[in-house]
Amino acid sequence: MNILAGDIGGTKVLLQISRDDEVLLEQQYVSANYATFDALLSEFMAQARHVVGAACFGIAGPVDDTTARVTNRPWQLDSNKLQQQFSIPKVILINDFQAVGYGISALPENSIETLQSGDERPQGVRALIGAGTGLGQALMVWCDPHYQMLPSEGGHVGFAPTNDLQLELLRFMQLNAYRTTCEHLVSGRGLVSIFNFLRERNPELLSQKVARAMETQDAAAVIARFALESGDTLANQTVDLFLEIYGAQVGNHALNTLPYGGLYIAGGIAPKLIERIKQGGFMAAYRDKEPMAELMLNFPVKVVMEPRVGLLGAQQVALRSDAALC
Numbered sequence: 585m586n587i588l589a590g591d592i593g594g595t596k597v598l599l600q601i602s603r604d605d606e607v608l609l610e611q612q613y614v615s616a617n618y619a620t621f622d623a624l625l626s627e628f629m630a631q632a633r634h635v636v637g638a639a640c641f642g643i644a645g646p647v648d649d650t651t652a653r654v655t656n657r658p659w660q661l662d663s664n665k666l667q668q669q670f671s672i673p674k675v676i677l678i679n680d681f682q683a684v685g686y687g688i689s690a691l692p693e694n695s696i697e698t699l700q701s702g703d704e705r706p707q708g709v710r711a712l713i714g715a716g717t718g719l720g721q722a723l724m725v726w727c728d729p730h731y732q733m734l735p736s737e738g739g740h741v742g743f744a745p746t747n748d749l750q751l752e753l754l755r756f757m758q759l760n761a762y763r764t765t766c767e768h769l770v771s772g773r774g775l776v777s778i779f780n781f782l783r784e785r786n787p788e789l790l791s792q793k794v795a796r797a798m799e800t801q802d803a804a805a806v807i808a809r810f811a812l813e814s815g816d817t818l819a820n821q822t823v824d825l826f827l828e829i830y831g832a833q834v835g836n837h838a839l840n841t842l843p844y845g846g847l848y849i850a851g852g853i854a855p856k857l858i859e860r861i862k863q864g865g866f867m868a869a870y871r872d873k874e875p876m877a878e879l880m881l882n883f884p885v886k887v888v889m890e891p892r893v894g895l896l897g898a899q900q901v902a903l904r905s906d907a908a909l910c
Contacts, residue, residue, distance in 0.1 A: 585637035588672065589899035591680065591892075592621065593644040594656025594717040595772075598895050599628050601636060608634055621659045622669065629670055638674040639666070640902035642683025642894045644718060646737060652677045656717050676901055680894055681712050681722035682733035684850045687897030688712075688888065689731060695890040697858055699849075699867055702884035708844030713738075713837045714851025714888070715774070715830060719767035723841055738837065739767040746832055746872070749825065756781045770830045772804040772853065778829075779807050779822040789818040808856055823860055831869030835880060839873060843883050850888040858887060 586608065591598040593615065600610040609632050618624040629636075645655035650663040663675040688710075710724035710731060719739030724731040743764045745751045757764040757777065768774055783790050794816055797806045811819035830853075838847050854861060861867075871880045890896075 586634050587899055587902045588636045588639035589895050589902055590639070590641040591683065591894040591898065592641050592654060592659075592661075593680065594654055597621075597624060598892070599625070600895055600899070601632055601634050602899060608632070615654075615657050615659075621654070621661055622666075625666070625670065636670070636672045638676075638902045639670075639672050640676040640678060640683075640898040642678055642680040642898045644680040644720070647677050647679050647682075647735065650677065674902075678733070678898070678901060679720075679722065679735035681714065681720035681850070682735050683894040683897035683901070684714070684720070684888070685710070685712050685722055685724045685731065685733040685848075685897060686900045687890075687893035687895070688848055688850075690896055690900060691888070691890055691893060695888065695893075696848075697862075697887040697889055698884070699861065699887060700881070700883070700885040702846075703844065703882045704846060704884045705844040708846075709841055710845040711837055711841040711843035711847045712850060713834055713847070714849055714854065715770045715772075716852040717772055719770045719774075719833070720851065721837055724845070726845070738840070739770070740765045742766070743769055743829075744832075744836075746828075746869075750829065752785070753778065753781050753825070756784070766829075766833050769826070770833050772802075774829075775807055775822065775826050775853075776803045778826050779803070779818065782818060782821050782825070786818070789821070791816055791818070794819060812857075812860070823857065824865060827857065827860060827866045828869045831866035832872065834866075834885070835870040835873050838870070838880060838883050838885075839876060846884040846886055848886050848888055850893060852891065854887045855889045855891070858889070861887065 586603050589600050597613040601608045613624055643652040645653045652661045663677050666675045707726035712722040714720050721736045721738035723734040743766050745754050794810050807819045807822050810816035811823040873880050
């Protein structure tokens with residue numbers, strides 16, 4: 585049976601048709617180029633010319649049974665309509681971080697970077713968190729013979745500053761929005777917001793090279809590149825503050841879930857910043873949870889380095905007839 589799997593995000597979409605272990609067709613699309621997901625899928629299916637027996641799409645946004653909405657793109661998906669329109673017998677919609685969770689079990693060890701070994705317990709609760717276009721979170725519980733994913737929109741909880749600088753940042757963010765969520769800061773756009781805050785606070789630190797690059801290139805990518813490759817002061821301060829906030833939110837997620845089976849950090853940002861993450865500030869913020877600081881040492885903390893893990897998870901769900909059940 586041919587399987588259609590998709591990783592549907594606000595920035596890009598990755599679609600793949602496979603049969604057994606053979607990839608028949610795979611394409612990546614820029615989300616902003618399409619008014620609807622249906623239009624994008626129509627283009628892909630016209631090129632594919634393969635009969636599809638089942639499909640699963642991991643959606644970066646809330647999923648309600650047979651319908652879903654992409655948070656950072658004005659797209660609505662309906663599995664029943666997709667089945668009819670594209671003649672696919674079974675279409676399953678899941679949250680993108682559900683897809684990541686299902687994909688983790690199929691990853692080789694070299695696709696995982698361990699930040700803290702902890703006291704890992706077989707079949708223990710697993711937690712997922714990851715920053716990219718937005719901030720995804722999810723929970724995984726053992727449901728013999730596999731883990732079952734429980735979705736979450738925890739990235740939209742309110743941002744809680746932990747020091748004076750972060751309080752200043754919150755006030756800066758509130759100039760443009762009455763409510764600041766964790767996703768507003770722990771995401772690609774959040775990296776840019778932090779940069780703008782620090783630039784306004786210390787305008788003399790802005791280099792003309794960075795300013796010129798940001799005029800024509802993705803701002804978040806420019807900040808990361810100048811921090812990692814050029815040692816730019818303002819970019820470095822931005823990444824440091826970003827990782828401090830990110831680490832604290834990872835710790836919050838650990839306290840909420842007690843993930844003795846592992847806390848997995850996915851998303852597109854962590855792999856790119858892995859060397860800075862391993863320098864210590866990220867995990868220091870994660871562990872700064874008095875009176876629960878000792879408890880934080882017990883949870884395995886790992887970074888998912890494989891960018892296609894969500895697509896792999898969607899593929900696993902499409903293959904499994906009991907995807908929605910234990």
